[in-house]
Amino acid sequence: MTGGQAPYLQKISIPYEYPVYFTSDVFALTNPDLVEAVSRKEPSRRHRVFVVVERAVADAWPRLLTDITAYVAHHRDRLEPVAEPWVVPGGEAAKNHPSMLTRLQARLYELRMDRQSFVLLVGGGALLDAGGYAAAMVHRGIRVVRLPTTVLAQGDSGVGVKNGVNAFGVKNLLGTFAPPFAVINDARFLETLGRRDTIAGMAEAVKVALIRDAEFFTWLEQHATALAAREPAPVAELVRRSAQLHLDHIATSGDPFETGSARPLDFGHWAAHKLESLTRNRLRHGEAVAIGIALDTAYSAHAGLLPQAAVESVLTLLEGLGFALWDEALEPDGSWDTRPPVLDGLAEFREHLGGELTITLLAGIGRGVDVHEIREDLVVGALAFLRRRHVAA
Numbered sequence: 001m002t003g004g005q006a007p008y009l010q011k012i013s014i015p016y017e018y019p020v021y022f023t024s025d026v027f028a029l030t031n032p033d034l035v036e037a038v039s040r041k042e043p044s045r046r047h048r049v050f051v052v053v054e055r056a057v058a059d060a061w062p063r064l065l066t067d068i069t070a071y072v073a074h075h076r077d078r079l080e081p082v083a084e085p086w087v088v089p090g091g092e093a094a095k096n097h098p099s100m101l102t103r104l105q106a107r108l109y110e111l112r113m114d115r116q117s118f119v120l121l122v123g124g125g126a127l128l129d130a131g132g133y134a135a136a137m138v139h140r141g142i143r144v145v146r147l148p149t150t151v152l153a154q155g156d157s158g159v160g161v162k163n164g165v166n167a168f169g170v171k172n173l174l175g176t177f178a179p180p181f182a183v184i185n186d187a188r189f190l191e192t193l194g195r196r197d198t199i200a201g202m203a204e205a206v207k208v209a210l211i212r213d214a215e216f217f218t219w220l221e222q223h224a225t226a227l228a229a230r231e232p233a234p235v236a237e238l239v240r241r242s243a244q245l246h247l248d249h250i251a252t253s254g255d256p257f258e259t260g261s262a263r264p265l266d267f268g269h270w271a272a273h274k275l276e277s278l279t280r281n282r283l284r285h286g287e288a289v290a291i292g293i294a295l296d297t298a299y300s301a302h303a304g305l306l307p308q309a310a311v312e313s314v315l316t317l318l319e320g321l322g323f324a325l326w327d328e329a330l331e332p333d334g335s336w337d338t339r340p341p342v343l344d345g346l347a348e349f350r351e352h353l354g355g356e357l358t359i360t361l362l363a364g365i366g367r368g369v370d371v372h373e374i375r376e377d378l379v380v381g382a383l384a385f386l387r388r389r390h391v392a393a
Contacts, residue, residue: 016179016256020159020247022240026147026186027067035075037145037182038118043078047118050082050111052104052131054090054123057149060192064122082111090127092281095165095172104134108142118143118181125153125285129175132163136178143181149189151201151235152286155242156208159183161256170348171273177257185243187236198230199322200286203268205242206318207293211264212245214366221313224320264368266349267360268292274345278329290323291330291386295342298382299374300362310365315389326390330383340383343376 019040021033038047051068058064065085072079086107094100113119119142121131128146135142148158164175190198209217219241220227226234249265250256272292275283283291297314300306318325330342350357356372363369 016161018180018182020183020185020243022185022187022243024187026184026188027064027071029071029074033184034071034120034145035078037184039078040182046076046078046080048080048082048113048116049118049120050108050113051085051120051122052127053085053087054094054127054149055087056090057123057189058087061189068122082113082117088127090123092126092166092276092285094126094130096281098165098167100130101134101165104131105138108134108138113138113142115139115142118145120145120147122147122149123153124148124150125157128153128158129163129172130165132178132180133165133175136163136176141178144178146180146183147189148183148185150193151190151198151239152204153201154185154190155201155239156204156246158185159243159247160250169277171276185239187232187239190235190239191232195230195322196284198235199228200284200290202227202238202321203286203289203293203318203323204246205238206314206321207267207289208242208245208249208265210293210297210314210362210365211267211360211368212249212366213241214364216241216245217317217365221317221320224317228320228322263358264360264370267362267368268294268296270345270349270359271295271342274342274348275327275329278341279327283327283329287323290318291325291327294318294325294386295379295382296359296361298385299378302378302381302385303361303371303375305369306362306364310362313365314362324390326386331387339376340380342383343379346374346376 019037021037023031023033025031026034038049039045049072053064068085072081119131119135121128121144125148128148132144135144146158148154161177161179162175163178164172167173206220209220223234227238246265268289269292272288275288275291276285294315297306297311301308301311315325330340346357358370358372359374360368360370
């Protein structure tokens with residue numbers, strides 16, 4: 001039996017572009033960035049906007065809702081509010097509870113938001129993830145402008161193309177690739193962050209420096225004391241350089257929507273995601289990532305890829321920034337007699353990647369290398385090394 005005609009090969013090329021602003025006082029009446037971001041493609045149109053604000057941000061900035069309302073009213077020629085700003089919970093709970101996603105989608109439906117309308121998301125990375133996923137599902141995509149309010153979101157997740165929620169105990173099981181319409185990083189939002197959240201956000205900067213930019217890693221070493229003290233200027237520089245490196249990777253990797261198995265930006269994340277689950281989010285994402293970075297760095301040395309001196313440089317930087325590189329969840333029964341539960345993260349990560357395990361390790365500071373096999377005995381050895389270091393401290 002002969003085959004039929006050759007299939008017609010459909011090809012679609014869609015360019016994506018979105019501006020990322022670095023500003024201060026985004027809702028000051030004279031700040032043009034937000035109205036410019038919304039109206040940049042259709043400057044003569046009045047755009048419908050709905051603002052969603054994380055509760056913790058609203059609490060930290062008592063005038064925020066008033067300022068948002070005043071800003072939209074001041075620019076009424078180009079901005080049309082569809083409702084008062086809506087305050088919702090943030091944090092990982094926003095991604096863990098299905099009711100949050102349903103509430104967001106129901107609200108967008110009630111307000112008759114269409115594909116030309118805008119959702120302005122003001123909050124940390126978890127709210128941006130959940131809100132972005134809700135908006136992406138309604139009418140197959142409502143325009144989203146992200147206003148990240150944490151170091152982590154401004155320097156990493158908030159400027160990327162992913163969003164999603166957790167489900168069935170798995171991190172980011174449900175989600176989409178949906179580039180934002182624009183991102184606005186307002187440095188003032190970082191002023192009210194507590195020390196723990198500020199420091200936690202720096203883990204992703206260390207990560208991207210390790211896999212892409214040795215010069216940035218050196219800069220982080222030189223400014224570790226000032227960063228740990230949360231000095232505004234160094235923190236702002238960390239955010240800017242981290243964001244630019246993440247954006248450069250997305251733009252130049254050739255795989256912005258991660259259709260392949262290689263994900264260098266997930267260096268340190270296979271263990272981090274599992275640690276978040278094991279600790280029921282007692283660990284912040286950045287805190288778990290710091291431990292994951294330490295583990296994969298130590299593993300790189302155990303596997304013969306990285307000199308021990310480089311390992312010490314990485315761990316010293318992380319500790320200098322204020323990270324703890326050990327957690328009881330790595331050894332819950334207090335012994336090495338049973339298989340460490342964090343190892344289950346490898347199988348979950350493999351599934352998340354599409355079936356083929358690809359882990360980015362380090363061949364040097366600023367040089368990532370992909371491997372397709374992780375030896376559990378070497379992971380246990382790396383864990384033992386980190387534990388000895390922790391006990392000796």
